[in-house]
Amino acid sequence: MRKMLRPECPDWLAENQSRWTQTYCQRREQNPSANFAWPQHEGRKINHNLQQLLGESTDGHCSYCDGGFPLGSASRDTIDHFKPKEAYCTEAFTWENLYLACDCCQQVKSNRYSDNLLRPDLLDFDFSSYFQFNYRNGHLEPNPLADEEKQQQAIETIRLLGLNEHERPWARLSELNKFTCLSMDKQRELLGTFNYRFLMEMELQDQ
Numbered sequence: 001m002r003k004m005l006r007p008e009c010p011d012w013l014a015e016n017q018s019r020w021t022q023t024y025c026q027r028r029e030q031n032p033s034a035n036f037a038w039p040q041h042e043g044r045k046i047n048h049n050l051q052q053l054l055g056e057s058t059d060g061h062c063s064y065c066d067g068g069f070p071l072g073s074a075s076r077d078t079i080d081h082f083k084p085k086e087a088y089c090t091e092a093f094t095w096e097n098l099y100l101a102c103d104c105c106q107q108v109k110s111n112r113y114s115d116n117l118l119r120p121d122l123l124d125f126d127f128s129s130y131f132q133f134n135y136r137n138g139h140l141e142p143n144p145l146a147d148e149e150k151q152q153q154a155i156e157t158i159r160l161l162g163l164n165e166h167e168r169p170w171a172r173l174s175e176l177n178k179f180t181c182l183s184m185d186k187q188r189e190l191l192g193t194f195n196y197r198f199l200m201e202m203e204l205q206d207q
């Protein structure tokens with residue numbers, strides 16, 4: 001997870017969100033298993049607008065794992081509801097509840113949520129304040145120097161997003177290995193094209 005700066009809520013969302021929210025919540029009330037569908041604005045499904053807008057702020061990376069670059073080709077880009085829309089229908093169109101996510105994070109997280117789940121756009125978010133990287137096995141771990149609350153948040157975030165599952169630890173080690181083989185100039189030039197930039201940034205800080 002890498003710090004993300006959230007852009008301003010777009011006007012088309014601010015102007016329509018209460019109407020869209022009301023419609024969705026009413027549908028859920030009538031039929032609790034009703035499917036969610038993104039509404040259209042000016043003839044375009046709004047998830048496409050959101051993908052573009054949020055993708056600019058993450059430079060085409062997943063907001064949760066910072067992988068999947070470039071989203072849309074290396075991994076399908078999806079808009080995740082941080083608080084699941086099924087349980088929190090009033091948050092279905094809340095700007096702060098919407099994050100660009102890769103397929104893997106979206107599938108693992110699914111409808112799960114905890115108040116401890118970390119948001120990459122938290123004002124004081126910084127990878128090292130919550131996590132450390134295990135260079136032996138590629139796992140993300142809670143930073144043992146962080147206070148108890150932050151460690152719990154890190155543990156829950158790793159679990160709910162499955163950050164140490166599947167091939168993800170290996171993928172992080174492999175990406176870091178590719179990065180460290182580059183000259184320092186190339187590292188700075190190509191940083192944005194790498195997955196898991198929080199690891200590369202720690203490397204650059206150490207130089």
Ligand SMILES: [Zn+2]
Pocket residue numbers: 062063064065066067068101102103104105106
């Ligand atoms: Zn992801």
